[in-house]
Amino acid sequence: MESLTLSDVEQKYYSDLFVYCDTDNTKKVASSGKVLDLFRAAQLPNEVVLQITELCGATRLGHFGRSQFYIALKLIAIAQSGLPLRVESLNSVKDLPLPRFVVSKSEQEARHANVYSDTENQGPYVGVIPRPPGRVQPKKVSAHEVIQPCMPTSESQPDTTSPVVSPHQSPPTSPHTWRKHKRQASGGNVDRQPAVAGAVWTPFREAQSGAVTGDGMWSAHSPPPPVQESWVSFTDTPPSSTLPTVHPSSAQESTTVRTLASAATTNEIQRQSSAYDDPWKITDEQRQYYINQFKTIQPDLTGLIAGSAAKEFFTKSKLPILELSHIWELSDFDKDGALTLDEFCAAFHLVVARKNGYDLPEKLPESLMPKLIDLDDSSGGPEPAPEVGYSTSPVEVTPNKSPSMPSLNQTWPELNQSNEDTAIVHPVPIRMTPSKIHMQEMELKRTASDHTHPTSPLMAKPPDLSEEGKLATSIKFPTNTVGDGYSSSDSFTSDQEPITSVVTRQRSHSGTSPEGLKAVAPPPPPPRPHPSHSRSSSLDMSRNFAPVPAGQQQAGVVTYPPAVPPRPLPTQMSGPHSHRPADGEGLASHSSTSPQQIPEQPNFADFSQFQAFAVEHPADDGEKLSDGGQTEKCVDNAAAMRTVKNEAQADERAANVNSAKGSTPLAPPPKPVRRRLKSEDELKAEVDDIPQKSVLATQPSIPRSVGKDKKAIQASIRRNKETNTVLARLNSELQQQLKDLLEERISLEVQLEQLRPFSHL
Amino acid sequence: MAVCIAVIAKENYPLYIRSVPSQSELKFHYTVHTSLDVVEEKISAVGKAMADQRELYLGLLYPTEDYKVYGYVTNSKVKFVIVVDSSNTSLRDNEIRSMFRKLHNSFTDVMCNPFYNPGDPIQSKAFDSMVSGMMVQAC
Numbered sequence: 012m013e014s015l016t017l018s019d020v021e022q023k024y025y026s027d028l029f030v031y032c033d034t035d036n037t038k039k040v041a042s043s044g045k046v047l048d049l050f051r052a053a054q055l056p057n058e059v060v061l062q063i064t065e066l067c068g069a070t071r072l073g074h075f076g077r078s079q080f081y082i083a084l085k086l087i088a089i090a091q092s093g094l095p096l097r098v099e100s101l102n103s104v105k106d107l108p109l110p111r112f113v114v115s116k117s118e119q120e121a122r123h124a125n126v127y128s129d130t131e132n133q134g135p136y137v138g139v140i141p142r143p144p145g146r147v148q149p150k151k152v153s154a155h156e157v158i159q160p161c162m163p164t165s166e167s168q169p170d171t172t173s174p175v176v177s178p179h180q181s182p183p184t185s186p187h188t189w190r191k192h193k194r195q196a197s198g199g200n201v202d203r204q205p206a207v208a209g210a211v212w213t214p215f216r217e218a219q220s221g222a223v224t225g226d227g228m229w230s231a232h233s234p235p236p237p238v239q240e241s242w243v244s245f246t247d248t249p250p251s252s253t254l255p256t257v258h259p260s261s262a263q264e265s266t267t268v269r270t271l272a273s274a275a276t277t278n279e280i281q282r283q284s285s286a287y288d289d290p291w292k293i294t295d296e297q298r299q300y301y302i303n304q305f306k307t308i309q310p311d312l313t314g315l316i317a318g319s320a321a322k323e324f325f326t327k328s329k330l331p332i333l334e335l336s337h338i339w340e341l342s343d344f345d346k347d348g349a350l351t352l353d354e355f356c357a358a359f360h361l362v363v364a365r366k367n368g369y370d371l372p373e374k375l376p377e378s379l380m381p382k383l384i385d386l387d388d389s390s391g392g393p394e395p396a397p398e399v400g401y402s403t404s405p406v407e408v409t410p411n412k413s414p415s416m417p418s419l420n421q422t423w424p425e426l427n428q429s430n431e432d433t434a435i436v437h438p439v440p441i442r443m444t445p446s447k448i449h450m451q452e453m454e455l456k457r458t459a460s461d462h463t464h465p466t467s468p469l470m471a472k473p474p475d476l477s478e479e480g481k482l483a484t485s486i487k488f489p490t491n492t493v494g495d496g497y498s499s500s501d502s503f504t505s506d507q508e509p510i511t512s513v514v515t516r517q518r519s520h521s522g523t524s525p526e527g528l529k530a531v532a533p534p535p536p537p538p539r540p541h542p543s544h545s546r547s548s549s550l551d552m553s554r555n556f557a558p559v560p561a562g563q564q565q566a567g568v569v570t571y572p573p574a575v576p577p578r579p580l581p582t583q584m585s586g587p588h589s590h591r592p593a594d595g596e597g598l599a600s601h602s603s604t605s606p607q608q609i610p611e612q613p614n615f616a617d618f619s620q621f622q623a624f625a626v627e628h629p630a631d632d633g634e635k636l637s638d639g640g641q642t643e644k645c646v647d648n649a650a651a652m653r654t655v656k657n658e659a660q661a662d663e664r665a666a667n668v669n670s671a672k673g674s675t676p677l678a679p680p681p682k683p684v685r686r687r688l689k690s691e692d693e694l695k696a697e698v699d700d701i702p703q704k705s706v707l708a709t710q711p712s713i714p715r716s717v718g719k720d721k722k723a724i725q726a727s728i729r730r731n732k733e734t735n736t737v738l739a740r741l742n743s744e745l746q747q748q749l750k751d752l753l754e755e756r757i758s759l760e761v762q763l764e765q766l767r768p769f770s771h772l
Numbered sequence: 773m774a775v776c777i778a779v780i781a782k783e784n785y786p787l788y789i790r791s792v793p794s795q796s797e798l799k800f801h802y803t804v805h806t807s808l809d810v811v812e813e814k815i816s817a818v819g820k821a822m823a824d825q826r827e828l829y830l831g832l833l834y835p836t837e838d839y840k841v842y843g844y845v846t847n848s849k850v851k852f853v854i855v856v857d858s859s860n861t862s863l864r865d866n867e868i869r870s871m872f873r874k875l876h877n878s879f880t881d882v883m884c885n886p887f888y889n890p891g892d893p894i895q896s897k898a899f900d901s902m903v904s905g906m907m908v909q910a911c
Contacts, residue, residue, distance in 0.1 A: 318886030325887075333895055336887035340898045348884040373897065 024109050025081045032080065046080065052112035053087045063087060291376035293360050301356040315349035321358070328362050334371065338362060341375045353380075773863070773908040774871065775839060776800040776855035779879060781891060782848060784808055788894040791855070792908050804853045807833045807841045811851050814843065828876075829869055844872040850879070857908070871906050878902045 032045040050060045067082035088109055089095075293301070302312065308324060309316045316324075325335050342358035343350060350358060357379035365371055776791035791800040810833040830843035837858065844852040852875045856863055882888055882896045 318884070322886035332887050336885050336895070337897055339885045339887050340881065340896055343884065346881050346884055348886065373901070 021085070021109060025084050028084060029077055029080050046083070049112055050083065050087060053091060054112075055087065055090050059090050063090065291360065291364075291372075292378040293356060297360065297363075298356060301359045302352065304359065305352055305355050312352055315347070315351055316355055318348045318350075321350050321355070325358065325362055328366060330362060330365055334365055335362075337371055338365065341371065342379070344375070344380060773856070774854045774906050775857050775908055776804065776853075777875070777903050777906060778804040778853040778855075779875070779894060780804070780808060780811075780851040780853065782850060784851075787850070787892075788899070788903075790900075790903055790907070800855055803836075803839070803841060803855055807843060807853050808851065810834055810841075811843045811845060811853070815845060815849075829872055831865070842868050842872070844876070846876060846879075852876070852879075854906075874902060874906065 028049065032049055047060070047064075050063065051057075053060075055063075063083050063086040066086055067079040304324075305312065305316065308320050321339075322335075325338070326332075328335075330338075338358055338361045341361060342354045344354055344357075345351075357375065360379060361371060775794075776789070778786055778790070779788040781787045786804070789801065789804060791797050811830060814830050814833075828844055828846060830845060833841045833843045833853075835841070835858065839855050839858050842854045842856070844854075846852075852872055854868065854871060854875075856868070878896075878899045879894075882894055882899050883890065885896070888894075888896070
């Protein structure tokens with residue numbers, strides 16, 4: 012026989028198989044019958060099996076020694092992977108998968124029926140500890156033999172008289188499920204795993220039933236621990252060859268178990284199949300049992316079990332303190348030194364598992380994690396307190412657990428933290444499509460923030476974008492009511508231009524919501540870096556430039572806030588004007604379509620331009636109107652600048668602007684394109700340019716001498732400064748108006764919502 | 773990245789001490805032991821001011837040419853000692869503070885465990901893993 016080099020994994024696997032076949036417990040020779048059964052279970056054609064036995068030398072020797080057995084196993088693996096059977100290939104084949112064995116069901120079923128009937132009877136946990144071992148005898152036979160040699164130590168299991176033995180009863184169902192899990196999860200290659208899992212479980216089950224008497228069975232450390240590991244990572248790892256006992260018979264048992272289990276615990280199976288295979292899932296019976304135990308300590312299911320009480324209770328399980336300590340660490344999720352019902356069930360489940368020989372996981376399995384109810388609104392199951400969920404029937408809870416568990420538990424970590432941050436206004440319910448309710452929420456948040464920081468929130472962070480969007484829509488609503496003749500509420504842009512633009516202005520990212528997020532990038536006039544400023548100015552602009560904003564709004568509905576552009580212009584232009592009363596007018600003016608407004612959109616951010624224009628035409632509405640074109644351009648530029656961050660929209664705007672308004676003055680068109688790319692700082696830096704441009708815009712054909720330019724620049728600087736102060740005032744006024752309008756809007760929306768359901772009836 | 777982390781009980785015996793496996797593990801033990809003197813000194817320094825005024829983080833206890841020793845004491849006089857390699861100059865004070873904070877939190881969790889008797893050596897796996905995360909990874 013050629014020498015055989017095996018990897019560690021293979022070595023272990025093969026030795027376990029050998030032990031399995033070593034029914035006579037000779038440790039030297041595997042009984043031929045068993046070996047042949049095993050080989051047949053490998054699902055190889057008979058002649059291949061014969062060839063293998065011949066190759067390994069068993070036919071020569073007449074029996075399967077250990078080395079022959081190993082060689083045979085390796086040959087089986089080779090054959091299963093499709094390679095020709097050669098003795099030379101024994102050592103040359105690298106990365107050979109482990110041989111797989113499938114066992115026929117019939118015999119397993121018979122055996123399983125026995126076992127399960129026993130285990131099924133273990134429903135009433137309390138006090139049913141000592142199961143007549145005899146019942147499990149037939150089943151135990153094979154498993155026993157397999158297990159016995161495998162068990163390195165005989166763990167001192169809890170005495171049979173311990174009252175806590177009741178937990179022992181629960182495990183039967185878990186192994187049950189586990190096995191099923193394994194089985195269900197078994198694919199082609201994974202056959203071994205389920206088989207192994209089944210193998211491990213069957214002994215456990217038997218051990219369990221006979222546990223009371225045969226505690227040694229449980230202490231099958233060598234099989235369980237590896238299986239444990241394989242479980243915990245069952246869904247992740249490929250068939251691990253570390254699985255000790257490939258127990259073909261138990262594989263069959265597992266399948267049988269499944270069938271039996273299905274009859275017995277359809278719930279379990281459904282749940283298991285619905286959720287991913289989870290060996291740590293708590294079955295309904297188990298959970299009910301845990302809950303009953305919880306009640307004995309703490310009658311209130313929503314209450315907590317104190318640490319000391321829990322310590323006493325779990326100490327009764329006779330597990331070592333160290334392991335109990337570890338279990339506690341795992342299960343006390345909120346680290347409060349007390350156990351909620353969820354935590355208690357998890358701890359109990361872990362104790363049960365540990366008593367059955369399963370190693371404790373390093374981390375709490377997801378299925379055992381207590382769920383925070385308030386995180387699971389969608390499932391609608393558990394209420395604010397995790398325990399409350401259980402106050403409803405446990406059965407309900409568990410189904411809740413299954414579907415919601417993956418999502419909830421997976422989101423557990425972050426949700427857990429966010430749970431504590433309830434005070435923080437999170438833009439969590441982010442909806443891209445504006446909905447009145449959400450907009451109201453957002454509006455409220457925004458107004459709150461606005462009130463506190465008129466400018467800072469306006470500066471806006473991305474998270475607020477959606478809020479703004481909603482706000483925009485919400486803002487539009489009141490405006491709608493305010494202004495008659497406004498287009499339908501759907502034309503958010505038209506109505507809410509000022510507000511929307513205000514809102515969106517606050518946001519630098521206006522792309523999220525078409526309506527709400529208008530050109531956000533608001534490079535306000537140099538002295539004012541706040542978008543709010545731009546907003547107010549835009550509001551003013553809208554008012555001042557009746558035709559301009561309206562047209563914009565309607566025309567520029569597409570993506571950006573048509574209203575935004577005009578805003579800066581009007582504010583700048585109409586600095587001294589009190590825009591409050593003009594709000595409605597402005598809005599009304601908005602509704603009036605004017606192609607001029609379109610160009611303003613991209614340019615609205617160009618405050619500098621506005622300022623320039625405003626300075627040039629301080630309090631002249633007429634001029635403003637006349638300059639509307641120019642201011643539009645300025646607005647366009649400003650808007651463009653505002654939409655710096657939203658170049659796409661800006662581009663659209665520019666396109667709209669340019670396309671919609673062919674009569675756009677010459678100066679602005681190039682500016683929007685340029686300005687769009689500019690940041691606020693740049694905008695400020697352009698102040699000097701703006702006056703020039705504005706001047707040029709107004710008098711494009713007038714040549715200027717250098718001196719004149721200088722004077723003009725200085726004058727424009729002065730004007731700009733004046734405009735700044737004016738705009739600042741305007742800003743505050745507009746802010747106030749905005750808040751009022753928002754409140755109004757909220758109330759109106761509320762009313763609308765109240766009325767809406769009735770309309771549907 | 774610490775080279776050695778120790779948790780000393782109020783009575784100045786170690787509840788938990790772990791160092792990077794190296795030749796001079798005993799040296800680390802000795803270092804931690806001697807640092808206790810410095811800790812005591814610092815604690816007693818704030819004599820008049822009550823404990824609440826004393827900051828928990830003690831800072832650099834004493835540097836040697838090979839390593840630096842940082843100390844932290846809780847309100848229950850449980851001391852944490854961290855020994856870091858001097859060559860690891862990238863460690864800033866804030867990082868040391870955060871390490872101590874994590875230690876403290878983990879220690880609190882261990883304390884909350886009803887199965888843990890105060891005064892016993894700390895055998896919590898969670899604590900172990902947390903400390904491992906802070907130790908210099910053995911290459």
